[in-house]
Amino acid sequence: MKQLILAEKPSVARDLAQILGANQKNKHYFEGPKVVVTWALGHLMTLKMPEDLDKKWQKWELETLPMIPKYIGTKPLPKTRPQLKAIGQLVKRKDIAEAVIATDAGREGELVARWILEYVRFNKPVKRLWISSQTTKAVKEGFANLKPAKQYDNLYYSALARAKADWLVGLNVTRALTVKYQDNLSAGRVQTPTLALVGKKEAAISSFVPQKYYQVSLELNGIKAKLVQKNPQALKTSEQAQELVAKLRKTPGKVSEIKTKVKVEPAPLPYDLTELQREANSRYGYSAKKTLSLVQSLYETHKVVSYPRTDSKYLSSDIKASLKERLQAVSEMFPEAKDYAKGQVKVVQGKVFNDSKVTDHYALIPTEQRPNYAKFSNDEHRIYGLIVERFLGLFAPAHKVEQAKITVKFGQALFNFKEERVIEAGWKKQGQTKQVTTNLKAGQAVAPNFKVEAALTTPPSPLTEGTLLAQMEKYGLGTPATRAEIIEKLVKTELMERTGNHLRVTPKGKQLLKLVNPELVSPELTAKWESQLEAIAKGKYASKQFLKEIEADTKRLVSEVKNSQAKYQDFSLTQKKCPECGSFLRERNGRDGKVLICTNPECSYRRRAEAKVSNHRCPQCHRKMLIVAGKNGDYFRCKYDGTTEKMGGGKRGSKKMTKREERRLLQKVNQKDEDQESALAQALKAALGQE
Numbered sequence: 001m002k003q004l005i006l007a008e009k010p011s012v013a014r015d016l017a018q019i020l021g022a023n024q025k026n027k028h029y030f031e032g033p034k035v036v037v038t039w040a041l042g043h044l045m046t047l048k049m050p051e052d053l054d055k056k057w058q059k060w061e062l063e064t065l066p067m068i069p070k071y072i073g074t075k076p077l078p079k080t081r082p083q084l085k086a087i088g089q090l091v092k093r094k095d096i097a098e099a100v101i102a103t104d105a106g107r108e109g110e111l112v113a114r115w116i117l118e119y120v121r122f123n124k125p126v127k128r129l130w131i132s133s134q135t136t137k138a139v140k141e142g143f144a145n146l147k148p149a150k151q152y153d154n155l156y157y158s159a160l161a162r163a164k165a166d167w168l169v170g171l172n173v174t175r176a177l178t179v180k181y182q183d184n185l186s187a188g189r190v191q192t193p194t195l196a197l198v199g200k201k202e203a204a205i206s207s208f209v210p211q212k213y214y215q216v217s218l219e220l221n222g223i224k225a226k227l228v229q230k231n232p233q234a235l236k237t238s239e240q241a242q243e244l245v246a247k248l249r250k251t252p253g254k255v256s257e258i259k260t261k262v263k264v265e266p267a268p269l270p271y272d273l274t275e276l277q278r279e280a281n282s283r284y285g286y287s288a289k290k291t292l293s294l295v296q297s298l299y300e301t302h303k304v305v306s307y308p309r310t311d312s313k314y315l316s317s318d319i320k321a322s323l324k325e326r327l328q329a330v331s332e333m334f335p336e337a338k339d340y341a342k343g344q345v346k347v348v349q350g351k352v353f354n355d356s357k358v359t360d361h362y363a364l365i366p367t368e369q370r371p372n373y374a375k376f377s378n379d380e381h382r383i384y385g386l387i388v389e390r391f392l393g394l395f396a397p398a399h400k401v402e403q404a405k406i407t408v409k410f411g412q413a414l415f416n417f418k419e420e421r422v423i424e425a426g427w428k429k430q431g432q433t434k435q436v437t438t439n440l441k442a443g444q445a446v447a448p449n450f451k452v453e454a455a456l457t458t459p460p461s462p463l464t465e466g467t468l469l470a471q472m473e474k475y476g477l478g479t480p481a482t483r484a485e486i487i488e489k490l491v492k493t494e495l496m497e498r499t500g501n502h503l504r505v506t507p508k509g510k511q512l513l514k515l516v517n518p519e520l521v522s523p524e525l526t527a528k529w530e531s532q533l534e535a536i537a538k539g540k541y542a543s544k545q546f547l548k549e550i551e552a553d554t555k556r557l558v559s560e561v562k563n564s565q566a567k568y569q570d571f572s573l574t575q576k577k578c579p580e581c582g583s584f585l586r587e588r589n590g591r592d593g594k595v596l597i598c599t600n601p602e603c604s605y606r607r608r609a610e611a612k613v614s615n616h617r618c619p620q621c622h623r624k625m626l627i628v629a630g631k632n633g634d635y636f637r638c639k640y641d642g643t644t645e646k647m648g649g650g651k652r653g654s655k656k657m658t659k660r661e662e663r664r665l666l667q668k669v670n671q672k673d674e675d676q677e678s679a680l681a682q683a684l685k686a687a688l689g690q691e
Contacts, residue, residue, distance in 0.1 A: 001097035004090055005037045005129075006113050008103040011300055012134070013039035016102060019139045028086030036090060040103065044084045045074045045115035047167050060179050066172045066558040068551050072164060074115050088120040098125040101149055105130045106309055106360055106481060107537065110152055111159035128152050132307040133367040134300060155360075158537035161546050165189060165529060168547075168554045169520075176561040177515060181568035183508075186493045187516050190478050190530075191486050193523040195495055197471045199505045199513050201463050208459040214241035217451045218253075218408060218415040221439060224451065225408070225415040233457065241452045251411040253446035260404045267393030267427035269313040269352055270363035273480035274473050276386065281466035284382060285501050288465050288484035294383045295364070302380070304329075304371045305387055309481035310361040314354040323347070325368035327395070330388050333373065340395040349394040365391045396427035406440050410448065462502040475523035476530045494572075494589060507571040515568060517560045525553075573599065580605045611637070618643050 005020070007013035013030065017023070022032030029038040050057035053069050076084050090096065099122055103109035117126065126149035131142035170188040177185035213233040217224045226232070227244075235241045271279070276295065280286040286294075295308040327341035340346075347353075352363075366388050376384065404419035417440065440446075463471070469483055478486050487503075490496040495509035505513070519525050529550070535541035576585045576596060583600040587609050594609035611626035618625050618638035625636040625645070636645040 002031075002033075002095050003035045004096045004099045005035055005102050006087070006099060006116065007037065007039040008042065008109055008112055009300070010039050010041070012102070013037045015134060015300075015303075016139060019136050020143070028083055029090060036093075036096065038087055038090060039083070040112050040116060041080045041083055043112055043115075044077060044080045044087075045112075045119055046077055047163055048073050048075045050171060060175050062176065062179050062562055065176050065179075065562070066168075066554050067175075068168070068554065072167060074119060076119070084116065084119070087116060091117075091120045091122045091124075096124065098127060100127045100129055100143075100146060101152075102129040104309070105132070105307060107155055107159040107162070107479070108481060110155045111163065114156045114160075132310075132361045133305070133369075134303045135367045135369045137368060154539045155537050157543040158533050161536055161543040162533050164547055165533075165550045168550050169557065172554050172558050173516065173520065173561065176558050177512070180561060180564075181515065181570075183568065183570050183572070184493070185508075185512055185515065186489075186495065187512065187520065189520070189526050190482070191490055191495075192512075192516055192520050193475070193526045194468070194472060194477050194486055195490055195505060195509055196513055196521040197468060197475075197477075197523065198463050198496060198503050199510060201460060202505055204460045205462060210459070211457045212236070213455055213457070214238055215453050215455050216241055216244060216248075217453065218410075218446070219449045219451055220408075220417065220446065223417060225417045228414040228416060238452065238454070245450045245452060248410045248413055248450060249448045253408055253410040253448055255406060255440050255442055255444045255446060256409040257407040258404060258440070258442050259407075260402060262423065263401050263403050265399040265401075265426075265428075267349055267396055267398070268390065269349065270315070270365050270390045270394070271387060272311050272313050272363060273309055274311070274469050274483065275313070276364060276383070277484065278466035278469050279386060280383060281464055281469070281501070283386075284379075286379070287487070287498075288469055289488050290379075291383065292484045294379050295387075298380055298384055298387075302371060302375065303369045304367055304384060306363075306365050306367060307361045308364065309479075310359075310364060311480045312358050312361065313352075313363045314357040315352050315362045315365070316355050316358045317353050319362060319365075320347075320353065322368055326366050326391070329368050329370045330366050330392075332370070333385075334388055334392060336396075337392060340392065345395070347394050348397060352394055393427045397424060399426040399428045400424040408440075408446050410446075462504065464501050465503065468503060476527035477523055478530070511568055511571075515561070515564065515566050517557045519553075520557060578603060578605050611639075616645075619645070 005013075005016060007016055017030035017032070017035075017037040020032060020035050020037065022030040022035050022037045024031040029036055031037075050067050050069075052075060053072070054067075056064050057067055091099070099117060101110070101113040101117075103113045127146040128149045128151065129142045129146060130152075131138045166189060170186075173187040174185065177187055211233060214235040214237070215232070216227040216235070218227075235244065273292070273295070277286075277288045277291045280291040280294075281288065292308065295305060298305045299308050323345045324341050327337045327345065331337040331341065364387050366384075371384065373381070400423040402421045402423055404421075406417040406419065408415045408417065461467075465487060468487065472478055472483050472486075477483070487496075490509075491498065494506055495512060496503055497506050513521055529546075532541055532546050532549075536543050536546060570586070572587045574585050574587055574596065577583065578585055578598040578600065581598060581600050581603045583598050583603060585596040585605075586599050588595050588597055596607055596609045598605040607629045608627070611628050613624050614627050614636065616625045616636050617623065618641065620641050620643050621638065623638065623640055625638050625643075627634050627647075628637045634647055636647065637643070
């Protein structure tokens with residue numbers, strides 16, 4: 001008899017199969033003497049949509065809202081049906097004795113597997129593989145300690161409640177807003193308060209009025225100290241500042257007090273996912289999604305870091321036994337690890353071991369797998385370096401500095417100088433330490449070397465992805481696994497946009513925040529929901545009670561939208577008219593740039609809003625030509641000399657392509673997710689015999 005092992009992705013299934021000796025490869029699974037390893041493709045199932053449940057919900061109308069079905073149910077995703085069908089055939093085999101859930105060890109991974117097993121009606125024993133790294137050692141230990149899947153039922157109930165809550169709130173409020181204001185307005189229980197955090201910071205910046213003020217400083221040995229004031233911006237004019245300086249010059253200055261102390265700064269704990277995303281954004285400008293993708297690759301492909309989607313910075317006690325191996329694994333690139341691995345491994349940061357603060361997974365640390373750095377991309381090198389440096393900090397001495405506070409008095413006026421002397425660099429590198437000395441002594445007379453400088457109050461800083469992630473974590477918006485996806489969705493739906501490394505709310509997003517219910521905009525309600533979902537996962541709260549509250553909230557939120565008197569202006573609506581039905585065209589961001597789409601729901605007309613640079617060369621200047629949309633279809637135009645050509649026409653059209661050009665252009669033509677097939681793509685297909 002055999003085990004049926006269900007992984008989340010083909011790559012993970014392939015690795016599990018190799019470790020477990022399943023060497024017989026089939027299209028949808030791997031098979032060995034004792035196991036059959038198959039996989040999902042992310043999700044194979046999804047909750048049914050409103051139109052699947054009730055005919056009256058097929059049309060988007062205010063009269064049919066809110067939609068509160070007694071039972072939602074699931075359905076297969078069309079693109080992944082073949083894999084689902086293959087799993088359905090595998091579970092019917094008489095030699096399959098039990099199933100092992102080997103999807104990601106977290107809330108969403110549990111949902112992926114349970115929905116599949118439920119759909120194929122698997123009625124044999126089910127066990128759970130729960131591991132925090134993908135190394136051969138971890139996998140073998142995990143399979144030696146499989147747990148009954150029933151122990152993870154609460155995790156599944158939490159995931160299911162989350163999915164249903166998003167369905168109820170997201171679909172109902174989005175439909176209500178979209179129908180009432182005749183534009184695609186997406187809202188959700190997590191994405192809307194996240195957008196509101198960005199909007200709130202923008203409002204503070206836009207309402208900020210800079211105030212000019214003057215600062216009085218005392219300069220000694222090239223070091224400045226500002227005058228100590230209750231209100232640092234009290235001196236509003238230059239005259240006030242100069243008058244104060246004149247008074248101070250009349251009194252002798254001296255060092256009235258010197259206080260010294262030793263500051264001990266222990267190394268920070270290892271990263272959780274959110275802090276790693278914040279650090280990568282701050283240092284390298286990486287988006288949250290990019291960081292997650294990189295660390296996922298280090299986990300799944302290279303197997304050199306532990307489970308990425310963790311919300312803990314602590315380690316469980318059982319990790320102590322593997323510390324020497326982990327240090328030896330990273331010693332080639334980080335020489336200090338060799339010293340830490342000698343003899344009995346000593347962890348300076350002992351507080352990192354705290355079983356009560358480890359939830360589903362422990363902190364992000366390197367595995368026992370020795371990295372093959374040659375296979376790392378530059379970005380993977382950077383992320384791996386961050387994770388390892390934090391890990392090595394656990395074994396390094398604390399950073400120690402002697403700090404001195406030197407107070408200089410001129411009458412009642414005080415100036416505080418600070419000195420700093422590094423006693424022990426510890427976990428901080430030499431370049432990260434600083435030393436400041438003024439060479440002052442107690443009672444020493446001080447010359448009145450004052451400086452007056454004008455200054456302006458500074459506005460609040462706009463949010464970056466890193467600071468937004470910190471805000472989301474503070475208010476409990478989403479989980480480490482979902483925060484990157486939430487940010488991407490807001491950008492994709494044109495409610496938020498990136499400007500450099502900063503985030504800003506679009507005009508459409510600003511309107512949405514005014515139109516949507518104030519309760520949904522506030523992070524408090526969503527934080528409460530996330531807290532309840534965590535309680536469900538721990539078996540401390542009933543999912544039925546949670547969904548009952550969500551249904552009541554949904555009814556109220558939809559009612560508020562229906563009764564709202566707010567006005568909406570569609571900023572994407574242009575004055576250009578559709579050549580087919582005469583309706584106005586709406587501008588949207590497409591995969592290939594901006595596109596114009598007809599506002600008439602019965603009309604399917606769309607075209608590019610701006611010219612696209614092609615690979616077609618101008619016959620005159622030999623530069624790349626633009627593809628321009630005309631009344632009679634697309635055509636080529638050179639922006640340098642105005643030369644025009646029909647698509648597929650001209651002498652150059654008969655020129656034979658190189659293999660490289662053919663391969664590159666075919667790749668563009670055959671992109672699955674292209675908004676629409678352009679005339680250029682059609683012409684290329686015809687020319688290359690692909691039709």
